[in-house]
Amino acid sequence: RKEVEQDPGPFNVPEGATVAFNCTYSNSASQSFFWYRQDCRKEPKLLMSVYSSGNEDGRFTAQLNRASQYISLLIRDSKLSDSATYLCVSRGNTPLVFGKGTRLSVIA
């Protein structure tokens, strides 16, 4: 079983839609969680950290459920520029463990 699992998608949504991605992790010792965004043939860029209390950054909301070992990302009012691959990331005693990513295409 992969340490971090995500639905690879693709998610094809119209502009203005709300879309949610879920991710599960298997290592209960994981301490920190992040969402990264990766555009085609580019490097991953930090989108946001994920906290147990949940956190919001503009149109993006991240949630962490330690009991169920899952992380979510909600994108409201999707823009064309949100089209990318979203990588779910956990971190325990070693550096980052990435999921395969979920591909999002926002369509006009």
Add this chain to the structure above:
Amino acid sequence: DAGVTQSPTHLIKTRGQHVTLRCSPISGHKSVSWYQQVLGQGPQFIFQYYEKEERGRGNFPDRFSARQFPNYSSELNVNALLLGDSALYLCASSLGGMDQPQHFGDGTRLSIL
């Protein structure tokens, strides 16, 4: 402020050759990590260095080695290249704390012929 810089941007090698990839972290960052990303997969951890000491090593063969210099820059070396080593090699730097996010460079795209 400069972000993480990596060189070269692209590289083409043949099987059996060796390669050295270079990374300069964000100013003030003391931790450098290396990742390999093959097409369709998330990045896979190779090495982490902090204050010039190896802090972690991923599940990669001994053909892969790395080091960190006093100025916190780092090199990744790969010997006896195989076709399967073709990938995007990413360097990330951070302040070093466990809850600190890592910031990635543009990567080096390595193609093995």
